[in-house]
Amino acid sequence: MPGRKKRGQQTVVFDTPPTITAWASVVGPKEGAGPWGRDFDAVMDDYIFGEKTWEIAEYKMLRNTIERALDKRNFRPDDAELLLAGDLLNQIVASNFAARDLAIPFLGLYGACSTMAESLTVGAMLMDGGYFERIVAAACSHHYTAERQYRFPTEQGVQKAQTAQWTATAAGAVLLEARGSGPYIKAATVGKVIDMGQTDASDMGSAMAGAAVHTIKTHLDDMALSGDYYDLIVTGDLGKVGSAIARQLFVREGIVSPNYSDCGVLLYDREQAVGSGGSGCGCSACMLCGPLLKKMRGGELRKLLLICTGALMSPITAFQGESIPGIAHAVAIELW
Amino acid sequence: MQSPEQKLIQIERQEYEDLASQFRPKPKLARNLLWAFVVGGLICTLGQWMVNLMVGRGVSLADASSAASCILIFLAALTTGLGYYNQLGQRAGAGSIVPITGFANAIVASALEFKREGYIFGVGARIFTVAGPTLVFGFVVAVLMGLIKVFLTS
Amino acid sequence: MVPLYMAFLVGGLLCMIGQVVMDVTKPNITPGHILVGYITSGAILSGLGLYQPLVNWGGAGATVPLSGFGHLLVQGTLKAVEQRGLLGAFSGGVEAAAAGITSAIVFGYVVAVIFNPRVKE
Numbered sequence: 001m002p003g004r005k006k007r008g009q010q011t012v013v014f015d016t017p018p019t020i021t022a023w024a025s026v027v028g029p030k031e032g033a034g035p036w037g038r039d040f041d042a043v044m045d046d047y048i049f050g051e052k053t054w055e056i057a058e059y060k061m062l063r064n065t066i067e068r069a070l071d072k073r074n075f076r077p078d079d080a081e082l083l084l085a086g087d088l089l090n091q092i093v094a095s096n097f098a099a100r101d102l103a104i105p106f107l108g109l110y111g112a113c114s115t116m117a118e119s120l121t122v123g124a125m126l127m128d129g130g131y132f133e134r135i136v137a138a139a140c141s142h143h144y145t146a147e148r149q150y151r152f153p154t155e156q157g158v159q160k161a162q163t164a165q166w167t168a169t170a171a172g173a174v175l176l177e178a179r180g181s182g183p184y185i186k187a188a189t190v191g192k193v194i195d196m197g198q199t200d201a202s203d204m205g206s207a208m209a210g211a212a213v214h215t216i217k218t219h220l221d222d223m224a225l226s227g228d229y230y231d232l233i234v235t236g237d238l239g240k241v242g243s244a245i246a247r248q249l250f251v252r253e254g255i256v257s258p259n260y261s262d263c264g265v266l267l268y269d270r271e272q273a274v275g276s277g278g279s280g281c282g283c284s285a286c287m288l289c290g291p292l293l294k295k296m297r298g299g300e301l302r303k304l305l306l307i308c309t310g311a312l313m314s315p316i317t318a319f320q321g322e323s324i325p326g327i328a329h330a331v332a333i334e335l336w
Numbered sequence: 337m338q339s340p341e342q343k344l345i346q347i348e349r350q351e352y353e354d355l356a357s358q359f360r361p362k363p364k365l366a367r368n369l370l371w372a373f374v375v376g377g378l379i380c381t382l383g384q385w386m387v388n389l390m391v392g393r394g395v396s397l398a399d400a401s402s403a404a405s406c407i408l409i410f411l412a413a414l415t416t417g418l419g420y421y422n423q424l425g426q427r428a429g430a431g432s433i434v435p436i437t438g439f440a441n442a443i444v445a446s447a448l449e450f451k452r453e454g455y456i457f458g459v460g461a462r463i464f465t466v467a468g469p470t471l472v473f474g475f476v477v478a479v480l481m482g483l484i485k486v487f488l489t490s
Numbered sequence: 491m492v493p494l495y496m497a498f499l500v501g502g503l504l505c506m507i508g509q510v511v512m513d514v515t516k517p518n519i520t521p522g523h524i525l526v527g528y529i530t531s532g533a534i535l536s537g538l539g540l541y542q543p544l545v546n547w548g549g550a551g552a553t554v555p556l557s558g559f560g561h562l563l564v565q566g567t568l569k570a571v572e573q574r575g576l577l578g579a580f581s582g583g584v585e586a587a588a589a590g591i592t593s594a595i596v597f598g599y600v601v602a603v604i605f606n607p608r609v610k611e
Contacts, residue, residue: 047609053452144609148449154607155416156445157425157432158521159368159512162361197349198356199518206356210347244359252347321518363513369506376505376555377498383550384497391491401553401562406593408554413597417605430508433521434528434555435501440594442521447602459602463595470525470556471591474563475583477533482567482579484537489571 005128008222010215011189018127018135020333021180024068025289026061027282028143028169034268039290040170041068047144047169055089058142058169059097062087065171066102066136069289073175075134077102080175084123085138086115087281088146088167095140104136112310113204113237114191115139116172116285117329120306121188123176124331133178140171141280150201150315163203165239165264166274172285174293181336183296183304189219189330193312196326201318205242205264205276208309211326212238213249215307219330220255227258231301234292235328236284236308237264239277263287284308296335304333368429375424375431383408383435405436412437416444442466492549500548504528504555525556532557536564562587 007013025040032043042064049057062085070080083102085095086109099106111118119137126132144154146167152158176185194211212235220227227233227250238246243262250258263284264277288306295301308331313324347355383404390400415421421441425432432438446465450458508528512519532555535541541561544552552558566586570578584591 144607152520153445153449154609155419155422155441155448156521157416157422157428157438157441159426159429162363196347196352196356198353203360206360209356210352241356241359241361245356248355248359249347365510365513368509368513372505372509373502376508377502377551380501380548380551380554381494381498383501383554384492384494387550388491388494401550402589404550405554405559405590409590409593410597413594413601417601419605419608430512430524431502431505433524434505434508434557436554436556436559436590436594438521439525439556439559440598442525443594443598444601445607447598448605448607451602451606455603459599463598463602466522466525467594467598469522470529473526474529474533474560474587477530477537477560478563478567478583479579481533481537481564482571482582483576485568485571486576486579 007187008218010192010218011187011222012125013187014124014128014185016128016178017184017186018124018176018178019180019184020174020182020293021177022069022072022175023173023289023293024065024072025170025172025286026065026068027286030143030272031168031170031267031286034272036267036287036291039294040286041065044169047142054142054144055093058087058089058140058145059094061142061169062094062138062140062171063098063101065140066098066138066173069136069173069175077104080104080134080136081132082107082123082126082135083138084109084119084135086110086119087140088112089149094142111308111327111329112312113141113279113281113283114308114310114327114329115281116288117236117306117308117331120174120185120331121190121329124185124188127176127178135176136173137176138171138173139281139285141167141169141282143167143169143280146280160275161202162275163200163205163241164275165204165237165277165279166268167280168267168278168283168286170280170282170286172282172289174289183293183333183335185331186334187223187332189215189222191215191328191330193325193327195323197323199321199323201313201324203241204237204279204311204324205239206245207311207324208326208328209238209242209245209249211328212242212307212309213246213253215328215330216305217253217255219305219332227256230303230305231259233258233260233305233307234287235262237277237279238262238309239264239275239279241276296333299335302335306331306333371428372431375428376434379408379432379435379437408435408437409440412440413444416441417448439467439470492547496547497549497551500544500551501554504552504557528556529560532560533564536561559587559590562590
């Protein structure tokens with residue numbers, strides 16, 4: 001028998017929907033120079049953030065973002081009861097180190113670039129379950145830590161594939177509270193791992209588009225909604241290639257004319273030489289915790305479906321020629 | 337009613353691949369080839385110019401070639417350190433990978449990236465990420481050829 | 491002496507072959523594969539006696555590409571085998587290529603110690 005709050009195949013609907021009372025985003029210089037630069041809370045002057053290594057810069061960026069989100073409600077870190085966060089580094093060290101400094105009880109998550117939706121989903125479930133009243137959900141990525149882990153050394157003369165995406169240097173944090181005013185999380189759909197047999201590590205959009213559409217389709221079916229119910233359906237980081245594929249799949253799957261976009265396409269200007277678009281946990285995290293939630297607060301957007309997409313590969317499986325499985329989680333955020 | 341899962345899995349991987357490939361920008365082959373030809377050609381010309389200069393002053397051809405290679409390697413290492421070689425590589429592709437300068441670039445780039453992990457197991461070990469396999473294959477084939485020659489002449 | 495234009499032509503063509511391989515077989519060919527492929531094919535062609543003509547025409551156009559490095563290794567080995575027999579098979583290659591290998595490692599290390607990776611916009 002399905003759970004009491006479960007709806008359809010993979011969706012949960014919250015009885016007492018958690019409210020997003022505050023949020024913050026910190027981005028790198030390149031992201032700050034993009035079309036949404038003014039919508040982020042802070043733009044870093046450089047990628048090293050005054051630290052010794054890029055890895056330290058990444059965790060400081062995440063810590064700073066979480067502190068900013070809490071500060072908006074005049075909370076100190078110990079006022080938060082739970083931190084849910086993840087990133088792209090091995091053993092998610094950026095999140096681990098940020099949690100060490102903040103001393104908030106911490107559950108680390110890994111969902112590759114889908115982490116922001118994963119942390120929101122888990123956070124909303126734990127809150128609706130009555131376990132916590134104040135939860136921080138966050139995610140971050142850093143271009144130079146991800147690049148050295150997944151791709152080529154920075155100084156190696158390699159032509160970037162046109163399908164390749166640019167890992168965003170960005171962090172986003174959301175404060176969920178059981179009571180308060182702001183947009184609320186109405187429902188969430190936990191995605192399945194979908195493998196479309198793609199093997200090109202420099203074309204993540206193609207690897208993840210199948211998972212994204214699967215989750216969107218499942219969400220709409222589970223909720224008995226039509227595609228045009230949402231003011232905006234936005235995927236995390238499919239990029240130009242992946243979102244073009246997704247649009248085709250919408251038609252195939254009979255999803256009615258959604259107002260659809262992709263954070264990876266939105267984050268940068270055309271002139272910023274980012275190949276197919278932005279990617280990384282930070283890409284969807286900063287777009288949500290910057291322009292998107294800002295538009296919700298302003299009433300421009302009232303119903304948002306955020307689908308964060310992740311490519312669940314490791315450099316080792318990529319070397320071994322294994323295909324790249326994708327995952328996507330959907331979070332429905334609405335205004336009262 | 338068909339469940340959505342069944343529907344999506346009905347897209348065969350081949351069909352998905354066909355659909356996806358419509359949206360992938362193709363590499364600009366003609367432009368890439370021209371860049372590779374010109375840049376690769378110019379690097380070799382620089383080498384030849386140095387060889388001719390040295391041979392003209394009485395250096396043996398073998399020594400001149402070795403010296404020219406060393407100078408090219410030095411130049412590539414330096415421009416990599418200064419952050420220019422990778423910009424050249426963005427355009428030139430194989431034109432800056434195939435010459436020995438590309439070998440030097442790969443060595444420096446791998447080492448540089450892991451500087452913060454220390455000078456022994458960071459720089460010292462990573463220096464061979466690309467150089468290692470390259471030398472291994474060179475050595476193995478060379479020794480094999482040598483053994484064949486030993487076998488044939490004995 | 492090999493004229494400069496011949497070095498340009500031969501070197502350019504060798505690089506162009508690499509570009510074709512990369513663009514046609516993408517994504518699975520990385521620069522590392524190209525380097526390994528060139529040193530290996532250069533060494534094999536050299537062993538079969540097919541690389542020396544290319545060096546005669548193109549000079550540095552054939553010796554500067556990494557296939558020339560493979561050629562150098564094999565020719566060094568073969569020459570040493572003539573002089574020292576079996577031992578030469580194991581010592582000749584590195585002896586011939588010593589300058590290139592050593593300079594690459596030493597310059598590489600020194601540069602890596604002096605410089606830091608730069609951020610790209």
